[in-house]
Amino acid sequence: MHQSIVIKNVNIVNEGQIKSTDVFIQNGFIQKIGNLSGEITKDAKTIDGTGKYLFPGIIDGQVHFREPGLTHKGDLYTESRAAVAGGTTSFIDMPNTVPNVLTTEILDEKFRIASKKSWANYSFFLGVNNDNLDSVLQMDTSQFIGVSDDGLYFTKKGNLLADSPDTMEKLFSNCKSIIAIHSEMEKIIEENEEIYRAEYGEDVPIACHPLIRSEEGCYQSTKRAIAIAEKHKARLHILHLTTEAETHLFRNDIPLREKNITTEVSVQNLWFSDKDYQRLGTLIKWNPAIKTEQDRVGLLKALLDDRIDIITTDHAPHSLEEKEKPYFQSMSGAPMVQHSLYIMLELYKQGLISLEKIAEKMCHNVAILYGIEKRGFIREGYFADLTLVDLNSPWTVGKENILYKCGWSPLEGETFQSKVTHTFVNGNLVYENGNFSEFIPGQRLEFK
């Protein structure tokens, strides 16, 4: 039984506007928005929203929650719990769990596990690579929220679609769902690796990472993938853009709903740049790599002018031991899902982005891009997935407040000015001022 809740006098950040009002939540949905009094809310729990800001729950379009198979790094319970503590109420998880999600049976198994363990609402990509291409082409691909090759190259080299134009031709000419690709050319990367290996041996300095996984490797890959997608009118989404150069390959002269080619930026690429390698070493080793300060600024510019459509995290936990190895052995990826909204609110505090734009890129547009039903907006009749934020409540990221199973973050020591005080998932108040409710499972995302 859901408790009815009314949030009073809150600034709702929604659809390009901020307005002060009340929000009434009942039976899991946003029942009424407006100045409410008396009868309708008399049995409801009241939360005072004075001075606070209410966002639609964040929808993270790219996470790696590691279950099944890699649960020493993270699992659907621990990472979804960290997500809701940071205001993220829905996520889409990538296919490089073990076994890789290359069949509908394995996909169904992930849905089954999530229905028992996930605090947040969830969906999953079906994996696609050279090995299962023919069987994917036999499936009704319109039933998937998306197909992706992201992360699959970790299990087997040569699994990036970007390296196989023939595979892309076949897939793009047949697939009816969104095709989300990791865009780097392995051939260019391998050539660069040899150059640096010749110079440094196995102990290549991490500062060389963006020169090995170079701008050229990203740009050539993205350019070719877009050309093939345009030829077949495929629905292509380029994951985690890292270079300013690539942003010029995307359009902003048509609305998102009309785009066949879309892209995203992950929060770490708006926060870190190559100057941070010296301080943080392999903790900020990502694929594709964090690039230059000019790239960081260029990505933010493209986000603001709508060439970049959404913000994700690519949340990818590893144990510290797996991260703190020499360059070639250190795992790529880092945990971010608990801190994504904080990074964006900090950029707001720095005057670099508006609150309305944050809601658009982290909530509205993710729902539009993936066709997610009744989420991503603060609207009557929509699911009550909501995140309440105090913009003036500074705190510092430290081991004691990190909720990831791996227990660390590249943001340790960082002070953020804002704090998520309440998170609602399907109308349930699951997180309040550092405390969690009893476990209530999230729901499977429905899409059009």
Ligand SMILES: [Zn+2]
């Ligand atoms: Zn990823």
